[in-house]
Amino acid sequence: MKSARPAQLFAIVFLTFVGISALVPRLWTPDSYETQLREALDAPPSARFPLGTDALGRDRMARLLYGTRVSLALAPAAALLSCLVAALVGGLAGLAGGWTERTVLASVDLFMSLPWLFLLLTVRAMLPLNVSPLVSLGITFGLLGLLSWPASARVVRAAIHALRDSDFILQARASGVTPWRLISRQLIPNVMPVLLAQFWIAVPVFILAEATLGMLGLGVSEPLPSWGSMLRELEGGNLRAQPWIAAPAVLLAAVVGCFQLIFPREDYSI
Amino acid sequence: MKTLVTQLGRILALVLLAGLASAVLMRWSPGTLVDERELDPRMSQETLTALRANRAAENSIGAGFVHYLKGAMRGDLGESTSRNAPIADLLTQNAPATLRRLGIGLAGAWLGGLGMAILVARFRQSWLLESAVSMTAGTLLSLPAAVLAYFCLTAGIAVETVLILVLVPRVFRFSRNLLVQAYGSSHIDMARARGISETRILFGHVLRSAAPQMAALVAASLSMAVGAIIPIEAICDAAGLGRLAWQAAMSRDLPLLVNLTMLIAMVATAAMAIAELAPLRPGESS
Numbered sequence: 001m002k003s004a005r006p007a008q009l010f011a012i013v014f015l016t017f018v019g020i021s022a023l024v025p026r027l028w029t030p031d032s033y034e035t036q037l038r039e040a041l042d043a044p045p046s047a048r049f050p051l052g053t054d055a056l057g058r059d060r061m062a063r064l065l066y067g068t069r070v071s072l073a074l075a076p077a078a079a080l081l082s083c084l085v086a087a088l089v090g091g092l093a094g095l096a097g098g099w100t101e102r103t104v105l106a107s108v109d110l111f112m113s114l115p116w117l118f119l120l121l122t123v124r125a126m127l128p129l130n131v132s133p134l135v136s137l138g139i140t141f142g143l144l145g146l147l148s149w150p151a152s153a154r155v156v157r158a159a160i161h162a163l164r165d166s167d168f169i170l171q172a173r174a175s176g177v178t179p180w181r182l183i184s185r186q187l188i189p190n191v192m193p194v195l196l197a198q199f200w201i202a203v204p205v206f207i208l209a210e211a212t213l214g215m216l217g218l219g220v221s222e223p224l225p226s227w228g229s230m231l232r233e234l235e236g237g238n239l240r241a242q243p244w245i246a247a248p249a250v251l252l253a254a255v256v257g258c259f260q261l262i263f264p265r266e267d268y269s270i
Numbered sequence: 271m272k273t274l275v276t277q278l279g280r281i282l283a284l285v286l287l288a289g290l291a292s293a294v295l296m297r298w299s300p301g302t303l304v305d306e307r308e309l310d311p312r313m314s315q316e317t318l319t320a321l322r323a324n325r326a327a328e329n330s331i332g333a334g335f336v337h338y339l340k341g342a343m344r345g346d347l348g349e350s351t352s353r354n355a356p357i358a359d360l361l362t363q364n365a366p367a368t369l370r371r372l373g374i375g376l377a378g379a380w381l382g383g384l385g386m387a388i389l390v391a392r393f394r395q396s397w398l399l400e401s402a403v404s405m406t407a408g409t410l411l412s413l414p415a416a417v418l419a420y421f422c423l424t425a426g427i428a429v430e431t432v433l434i435l436v437l438v439p440r441v442f443r444f445s446r447n448l449l450v451q452a453y454g455s456s457h458i459d460m461a462r463a464r465g466i467s468e469t470r471i472l473f474g475h476v477l478r479s480a481a482p483q484m485a486a487l488v489a490a491s492l493s494m495a496v497g498a499i500i501p502i503e504a505i506c507d508a509a510g511l512g513r514l515a516w517q518a519a520m521s522r523d524l525p526l527l528v529n530l531t532m533l534i535a536m537v538a539t540a541a542m543a544i545a546e547l548a549p550l551r552p553g554e555s556s
Contacts, residue, residue: 252413
């Protein structure tokens, strides 16, 4: 446990560094993610292009930084959406009890009866595949947020259930506190730590899920870069001859590893 | 017996609900009511009207699902739109390879994951062992299954090994926590004080007290394995249900996806039910 603190500090510093680099990619490269340099197709790493260029002459470093921005900005956004839905559904079930609670639990069971990745794949396939990059971005991260609330909702329901029967809530009710005030002043602040934990657990899970969807061709569309779409290059490339094409995988592993150090969890999504 | 019937009812209800939910999604997915034949200029207005009426009848959720269930009872699961082949045939052709992979993958993952967990829990004073194993598990957990599959494909490693690599860290982390918890209980200290051997403590007490949660973990690992097999088979281009699901998704073969959804829901809920039917405590029936 003594060594955990420096490791966590290192992880925070590293994530901050990656976050700043993604926010200000011009610090590292003058090119945009879509600029095609026809005189430098498939160029190897150099001072100008630290990670070389792809088959269309696009700077891999620029694409990696912009892709990092997409993945690191939208995974938390999807996690926020997921937590909001979980709070609404779990909160409703915990507060209402009875049939509402049983219906919610049944729908949670239904969602959880399918492996999450398969569910994502199926629902993604039912939506249009040939869409603009921005729409594909919205669909990918929207789905991540909308399909992953069940586990969190179950946790929120349990927390609300425990709070509902607690002495201070009973006392507040007996004192004539209105339901809305009870929810906003007592329940939400007490459930917030649970939701916050669920949020931070979801972020790396969503980063990995986007990468998997991207590698399977169901993620963010070209030319917009994301870690998932950049990892697709691995399939067409030659890793032995061009090891630098694995840079997105290395950065992805490092970022998710840092999240694991800060927020340890047994099961990271596939 | 009552519990068994309840669980069977639950499995059936969940599978039917999963199928119905997929049918609803399929009905409302963009492009469902579009028929390319309608673009054919040779079609008369009457033919077009008849085509639309047919399509509307086919896409009626309630009637369509009942029709599907009736067909399924006779072994007719419908036709794949992308492959123009009976879905039942596609499933029976692809299932054996995936089942074999899942079997090998799960067995390997449990041998490796539980083996490492036992070592780490037994010698938990060894900082070096704990760090080395945790770091390896952490690295494997930080990579998506698809990336691991690609690396293994490049290195010429078998598909089953990829599944083992994906599952080992998950099995290890869960079971290590369970075993460390079990090793920390007072009756283990008592057993040690009485001079009982470590092997007997492990098999007679630690593994026994962790068994119910381990059973739940077996079911969870099956669900994880089914999820992981899709990107693994897709990236490694290995024939099986995972690759079939991916190809169905890419070609928007919705009838095939609905069938796969029901099949996977059945396997996953059955595994969960078996885990729940496992005794809560060693020697105690639920």
